[in-house]
Amino acid sequence: MTLSTDHLEADVLRSADGSTLQVRAADPAHLAPFEGETRADGDQHLLIGPLSSANAAALREAFEVLRPRPIGATRTSVGTGDRLGLATAGQARAFREQGAGLAPVLAQQSIREMDRLGREALSVLDEATFGCLEEGWDGGYGADCDHIKTTEGIDRGLAAGFVTFTLDPGDHVVDVTGGITEAQLAEVPWDALGDDLDALRARYVGTVLDLGTRQIEITREAIDTAAVKYGAAVAETVRLHRHLRSSARHEVEAEIAVDETAWLTTFVEHHYMAGELARLGVDWFSFAPRYVDGFEKGLDFLGDEDELRENLTAHHAISRLHGGYKISLHSGSDKFSIYPLAVEATQGHVHLKTSGTSYLCALEVLARHDPELLALIWDISRAAYARSRASYQVSAHEDRTPETLDGVDLAALIAAPDSRQILHVGYGDSLTATDADGTLIGERLRTVLEAHHAEYTEVLAAHIGRHLAPFAAAAQERTVAEGIGVA
Numbered sequence: 001m002t003l004s005t006d007h008l009e010a011d012v013l014r015s016a017d018g019s020t021l022q023v024r025a026a027d028p029a030h031l032a033p034f035e036g037e038t039r040a041d042g043d044q045h046l047l048i049g050p051l052s053s054a055n056a057a058a059l060r061e062a063f064e065v066l067r068p069r070p071i072g073a074t075r076t077s078v079g080t081g082d083r084l085g086l087a088t089a090g091q092a093r094a095f096r097e098q099g100a101g102l103a104p105v106l107a108q109q110s111i112r113e114m115d116r117l118g119r120e121a122l123s124v125l126d127e128a129t130f131g132c133l134e135e136g137w138d139g140g141y142g143a144d145c146d147h148i149k150t151t152e153g154i155d156r157g158l159a160a161g162f163v164t165f166t167l168d169p170g171d172h173v174v175d176v177t178g179g180i181t182e183a184q185l186a187e188v189p190w191d192a193l194g195d196d197l198d199a200l201r202a203r204y205v206g207t208v209l210d211l212g213t214r215q216i217e218i219t220r221e222a223i224d225t226a227a228v229k230y231g232a233a234v235a236e237t238v239r240l241h242r243h244l245r246s247s248a249r250h251e252v253e254a255e256i257a258v259d260e261t262a263w264l265t266t267f268v269e270h271h272y273m274a275g276e277l278a279r280l281g282v283d284w285f286s287f288a289p290r291y292v293d294g295f296e297k298g299l300d301f302l303g304d305e306d307e308l309r310e311n312l313t314a315h316h317a318i319s320r321l322h323g324g325y326k327i328s329l330h331s332g333s334d335k336f337s338i339y340p341l342a343v344e345a346t347q348g349h350v351h352l353k354t355s356g357t358s359y360l361c362a363l364e365v366l367a368r369h370d371p372e373l374l375a376l377i378w379d380i381s382r383a384a385y386a387r388s389r390a391s392y393q394v395s396a397h398e399d400r401t402p403e404t405l406d407g408v409d410l411a412a413l414i415a416a417p418d419s420r421q422i423l424h425v426g427y428g429d430s431l432t433a434t435d436a437d438g439t440l441i442g443e444r445l446r447t448v449l450e451a452h453h454a455e456y457t458e459v460l461a462a463h464i465g466r467h468l469a470p471f472a473a474a475a476q477e478r479t480v481a482e483g484i485g486v487a
Ligand SMILES: [Zn+2]
Pocket: 147, 257, 259, 260, 330, 331
């Protein structure tokens, strides 16, 4: 498929020998920003070039629809990460086929994953650019530099042209499970918060948090606990946000995420964070609290659905009290059983993030074409899992999975909960390892996917589409009910 402007027509071609960019123009001057070989082609000029960063930048310059844009607080949205840089076409097709009305975020990767894979922020954006072009996707897309913990992370995302910045102050959240002490209250960074304990209590104690279905009267103990637990996280968010706002030379937006912490975010704590962040001048379009347990990598939701419904309904109600941002659901891959309730509980004011599931789609394709490489990835993933199981929120156990893959149904292996989770968390160790010949496994996997790219795109379109359909249904209803413009 192609995209065209008044002056240009462009496409990406994939093959086992690699991928190329093709750009056609009547006037060769329009090909000047691109690098590659140019030749006459009928009455046109055809440039064939590499999928280089220079060419991605030239494409974004030429095609408005290839420039990342803000996701915004209004439209129901879904982000799809891509660890290999070859999934965007399939993900875009999923949005075309099953994601009507949704805002897609097709470039999305955390700083941690980039570092783990040795990937530059710019290459994440470039590969999404090429993938959109390959699929002829003109519906626009967001670019989310995910889980940023430092100003340096913000700088990297800004330099690459990311628009959405997920600020993660999770390392500053304090464990209050054993209760709080006077010393901890004194350690809250009051100066950075422009606040003191008495003023905080005066603002909150005795006020009522109205969740619609029920009211919570805020006690001194609850607000003190919120300040100890999240006060430093609020201060850190303010610091990151100020850096983002003062450094950005293009339009940017922020999500606030504390989902990767060990302790549930209570409703009063969410209300406290939102209230304090707003008081300190922070704005954000979506917020990811730490929900009830049950969100595990690569598996359907394992917790209590009623508890989650109540949880999401209340977090959504709090977001409405603070101006109406979206509730963000991270680790959203393969949580099919809870999508309808998540949509219902938030009335579609929700942002879903998936990532690892596109990598598992890649392994499905690999199983059909290079089972030997899949066996190598399995060995590495299984061994890495056995070593580091304790550090993840995971329930798989390697003892329940095959040690070797001789005679094993590979599609069933990728689908079964224990082995699926092991493969899901084993991506970093696998992709960065080398085989017996010293070739990077990530490179070998990419080669297989480029050779079978149409198939990979099909697998992704179907599987990501299953994620999108329940959200798209809500997006369309809301579009009608609230008159939201669909770009
Ligand atoms: Zn997250």
